[in-house]
Amino acid sequence: MGEQAFSFLPLSVSARPPRLVVVVPHDKDWVRWMALGLMRVSQVWGGSGSVVVPAAAVGHAGVERALAQFGPDHVVAYHPSWGSVERLFPGLTDRLIAGQQVDDEAAREAATQMLRESAWSHPIVARAEEAAEDLRSRLAVNRREDHVQLTHLFDTSSPSELTALGDVARVPLYGVPRGLVATTEALSCAMGIGVQELMVTAEVDASGWQAATVHQAEPEAVAEVRAAAGPDALAVRTHEATLCISVQRGIPNRDTLLVFGGRPEDYALAEALRQTHSHVSWVPWNEPSRNEGWLYVRSHTQDRILATSASLTLDEVRERAHASWRLRIPSMDPDSDVAPEVVASAEVEFSCRQMVVLRDTWEQPRSLPVLVGEDGSLVAALSLPGEVPAGLDPDRHRWQVTLTARNHPVPPLHALTSPAVIAADQNPWETFVRPADGGITYWSHRFDFVSAGASLAGRLAAPRLSWPAIGKVLQHAAAAHTKAIRPSAAGKRAAIAERLLGSRTELEQLASSPGWPVLRAFTSKKPDWELPPDGVWKLKSGLVLSWDAVAAYQREDWDEHARRAELDRWASQGVVRRGLVLGCCHCPIYEFYPLAEITQDYLCRRCGGENSLVQGRWKSPRPEPSWYYELHPAVRELVENDGDVPLLATQFLRTQHWARPTLVCEEFEVLQSGNPFVEMDFAMATLDQVWLGEAKSGDALESSPKEQKREACKLIDGCVALGAYGLVLATSKPKWSDATVQVLRDEVQGRRVAARVTPKIVLLAGLGTKPDLTVLDA
Structure with missing residues (x-):
């Protein structure tokens, strides 16, 4: 190591x-x-x-x-507890105690109280x-x-x-009286306000609850409860009541979601979506109501209106949404009124994540010393000291600490559990640690043994953490699906090039730089310009170029001074080696001899014969030898195999809002039972997801429709095997062929009909000229 x-x-x-x-x-x-x-x-x-x-x-x-x-x-x-259930079934505990025939009144009361608390x-x-x-x-x-x-x-x-809400809240709180929540209409209102155990005599009809759901018009009974709590009262299920705010990462989703259906799963869908989308309304009643007209009042903060359900079919949702749409309140510009779009519950888009944080203690900057492993993993050399957020008491309150690294995301994959994000020598029993929100989160207090009278530092958790490299992320993901991964031959070449240049980002910049055509001239591919005589020699080990050959490359944005500086930089990095092309006086062969091996006397690499560095030995007929440059073998193979396409793809993808920051992995193979079944040209780990990618210089995955379908299936299966959110198909052509796009659509539609897991597919075309990124419309 x-x-x-x-x-x-x-x-x-x-x-x-x-x-x-x-x-x-x-x-x-x-x-x-x-x-x-x-x-x-x-x-x-x-x-x-x-x-x-x-x-x-x-x-x-x-x-x-x-x-x-x-x-x-x-x-x-x-x-x-029995006491809570008795609120639903009055007299439950009394009947049970009566059956035990306890005669003593004090004993009966004590038994009743004990039962209610159990x-x-x-x-x-x-x-x-x-x-x-x-x-x-x-x-x-x-x-x-x-x-x-x-x-x-x-x-x-x-x-x-x-922690109890009452221990943190600083204002009076109110909620919907529990006794009033007896219908789905009432529940649809209560899910946003919260519920309290309050005694009220007023009743609310269905239309009142519906109005409260669709345009926040409180029913009279709820308004009375709020008024009784005081002018500063807040609903128990608002973030402000808990000294918290909701922060969003990514582009906020401005779509309005309407969840139709009155089944338990419809409620659960709406309840979960409320935490990831800004505008969600659960519409559990069957017959359209005029209150629903408020659902379609569009505003500048709204993009689309989407209708979905967990219990209704798409046709039933479409029929219900249409009936509701006809009751809309027309806008000033009727042409701007757009009917709701129907979407399956398993295909709702998530454009950003929301995180509820303590209002005055979030995104506080810190710096932590870390050890950087050979694979790019980061292990904390020290642990952050435990801190008590303002407004909280370490004796009475418990909270989560969430750490997000600026340039090293940890995607929240199911396969990444506690061992993946803690140091090898960290006590796993100290606290609960897991990936979350693009970083790492842990419980504020120690779980393991804490002695009585321990100091604050002894009570608060301070684990040593680890930020896994993308290779480790993929290994964990593969192992969770009984798979494995290993670098492919192309991946190894790219890794060598990354080490020479210093990082994947530097390699991507090289692929998009004016110097890439110069590197291509070292391969068997035809160069983009006319090479001068004696400027290039084809040796057994490959092509070598002189400075004259490089200088002959004309480009307005890359003048001779810039070319000279770039060539020197490549030589210092090891991308190219400077040397001489020398022959042997014993056998008819010329070889490239790097600068470090050149002395006045040298041995022939083929026959081992002794030679002296004299005019007859160098390749050109000039009085003095010219420097030649040899491309590193790994870099040469990378260039010759169109390695710039995946590099240009990941470079462009890094500019997308959802891929900032991101970790990138070079090409690898996915193994099943020890045998490779698919290769991926790159992988990306972002704050939210893992993406896999395939890059082509042409506009098709394969040459025939049958082979295209087989390749598409393998790529999609590779994404499923690693739990990837999406698949990126990249090409340097202006667009993917119509046949390829149709094959992908057919495969995605077939998988959806069969209820099989299907990653999101995006098409990236025009790399190197005019990149264009589109989502596959299936």
Whole structure:
């Protein structure tokens, strides 16, 4: 193992409440159970940024995809107490105590109180726990093997687990009275406001809840609760009530999402999408209402209106959306009114991520000394000291610390668990660590043994972390799917070139520089200009060029002074070697001898004969020998095999907003059972996803339709095997051939019909001239 370099890693540090997915048990009357779960989550700090789902919705493809994008810290099962369940079934505890025939009144009261505070045991609770465990496994979140202690949400939580909202809030709070949440219409309103256990006598009809859902017009009963709380009161499920704000990374999604359907999975879909999209309305009622006209009031902050559902078919959603659209309130310019677009729940776009953070403690700059491994992985030489965010108390509050490196993203892949992001000698039991939000997050307090009376430093977690290189990211992703990866021959050549130049970025700049055609002249490809006599010699080891050959290359933006400086820089980097072309007096062969090997006397490389450096030995007939330049073999093969195409592709992709910052990996092979089944020309790890890419100098994947389909299938399967979000197909041609695009569309449509996982496909054309990036329209 080679020596590790030492560097400093600029970080952005944020403090935030834990993100939860709370799985709630329920029976046929699932709405009242969801009200109970919402009421409990409304009491937790961070409940505004958490998701509450019914157990029956776990496993739905659209819901699970939205939850994966949400990226929870913990998936927990809600375990209600007998006292909470009694709110749904009055007299439940009294009937049970009466059956035990306790005669003493004091003993009966004590037994009743003890029962109300104990956890309620029922098959529906067990099913919710099973659903939560299943969801943890599929999302790879707080699994038991990841040393996580938080798996349940009880009605009374220990201060060492979750922080109560009342301990943090500084203003009065209000919510929808739980007793009023008895219908899906009421639940659609309560999911945005939150729920409290309040006694009210007023009732709200369905139209009142519908109006509150679509244009925030509070029903009278809710308005009375808010007024009673005081003029400064805030809803319990607003970020402001918890001293938090929502920050967005990427271009904000301005689409309005309408989720139709009154099933548990429809509620769960809307609840999850609320955490990733700015405008989401759940429309659970079956018959269109005139209140829905407000859904279509367009504004400058809105792009499209999308309609989806987790329980309805696309045709049913289309019919329901059309009926709703006819009730719209026309704008001043009727031509600008655009009907809603129907999209499947598993195909909703996610253009950015939202993160709920502590308002005064986010994106704080820090710097951490790190050791840089040979593969590019970064390991913290020290750990950041634990800090208490302003407004929090380390004895009463718990929070998440999130670290984001400025130029080293960690994509939140399921395959990247705690071992991938902690140092090898770090105690895994100290705290819960995982990739999140493009970086690394960990629980604020130590989980392992903390002695009584320990200092603040002894109570707060300060783990040593590791930022894996993209190669390690891909290895973890492959291993999760019983696959493996290894560098291909082309990948090894690119890696050598990167080491010579210093980085992948420098190699990309070389591929787009005026000097690339000069490097191509060292190969068998025809040069772009006329080479002078004696300016190039074809030797057994390859072509060598003189300075005269390089100087003959005419280009306005690359004058002779710039060419001279570039050639010298290449020589200092090892991209080219300066030397002489010398012959042998014993055998008829000429070879290139680098400068470091040239002496007055030298041995022939072919026959070993002794030679003296005299005029008869150098290739040209000049009185003095001319310097020649030989291209590094790895660089020559890279250039000859059109290695500039993937380099130009990744260079262009780095300019896209979603790829800043990004890590790039050169070509590699994906192995199945030890045998390669697909090659990828590059991979990119961003803050949010992993992308794989294939680059071609032509406009087709292969020569025949059958081979094109086979290649398309292999590339898509490679993306699925590594959990990649998307596939980039890049070409230097102005566009991909129509036949290639059609093959891709057919394959994507077939996979969607078969409900198979399909990556997003983007087409990149015009590399080196006028790059154009488009999403495959399937």
